[in-house]
Amino acid sequence: MRRTVVRGRLEPVVRARGRRNPISQRLVPPPLPANSSCPPRRRPSVGTVITASRHVLRCVYVIATAAMPVLEVARPIELLKNRGWTVGVILSPTAAEWLDDKRLAEFTGCIVRSAPRMPTEDDPLPDADAVLAAPLTFNSLNKWAAGLADTVAVGNLCESLGTGVPIVAAPCVNDELRRHPAYSDSIERLSAAGVHFIDPDTVSRQDDNAFDWDAVLREFERHVGR
Numbered sequence: 001m002r003r004t005v006v007r008g009r010l011e012p013v014v015r016a017r018g019r020r021n022p023i024s025q026r027l028v029p030p031p032l033p034a035n036s037s038c039p040p041r042r043r044p045s046v047g048t049v050i051t052a053s054r055h056v057l058r059c060v061y062v063i064a065t066a067a068m069p070v071l072e073v074a075r076p077i078e079l080l081k082n083r084g085w086t087v088g089v090i091l092s093p094t095a096a097e098w099l100d101d102k103r104l105a106e107f108t109g110c111i112v113r114s115a116p117r118m119p120t121e122d123d124p125l126p127d128a129d130a131v132l133a134a135p136l137t138f139n140s141l142n143k144w145a146a147g148l149a150d151t152v153a154v155g156n157l158c159e160s161l162g163t164g165v166p167i168v169a170a171p172c173v174n175d176e177l178r179r180h181p182a183y184s185d186s187i188e189r190l191s192a193a194g195v196h197f198i199d200p201d202t203v204s205r206q207d208d209n210a211f212d213w214d215a216v217l218r219e220f221e222r223h224v225g226r
């Protein structure tokens, strides 16, 4: 039986115990226990879904940042869905400005995230079994390598390293930025941590911004399996 994931709602216990912030009118959650530094991640436990036919659907996060190929991100999502993956989409804030995330969600049927959740909200995405970071900007690549988790997209990339799921990344960075020392440092650091990088020259052309999503998917599958 396929389980669907719905955006999290306030739990009754929080409703009962919370109070309203007089400025935002949002519900303020009760204080966290003294030993917890950040709110718990409450994800739906449906990372792997077994259908009636016993076919196992796995969940992949497509984490996409603000380089031109993000405008075609529906393509890899479609390819992954056709191959039986459950796809969760996470956009950087700039990528979310470039795309209409609500329309993308309607068009693809996927949960699309970019904004941080409230402390009282559940994470709407199930746990990931694999991550595809594409296209990956110079900015997000370097933040990821440095551990600067200031966006939902980079925060999830940072956490994914800790969960040990396979991660495939397709940087989309021009030659000038690739000559910046941070670029090779970041690739080296993240590769050593287990990230599989796709050579940008094998999937992208800088003169016309062409990006070969099919080749990205082939490389993803070669690394992660189907």
Ligand SMILES: Cc1cc2nc3c(=O)[nH]c(=O)nc-3n(C[C@H](O)[C@H](O)[C@H](O)COP(=O)(O)O)c2cc1C
Binding pocket: 064, 065, 066, 067, 068, 092, 093, 094, 095, 136, 137, 138, 139, 140, 141, 151, 172, 173, 174
């Ligand atoms: C039209 C346009 C195309 C861009 N293409 C790229 C690109 O291919 N690679 C890149 O690293 N940055 C590119 N940028 C710059 C990023 O969008 C910018 O650094 C942004 O802050 C990245 O934010 P993000 O990493 O959170 O998505 C482009 C910007 C614009 C306006």
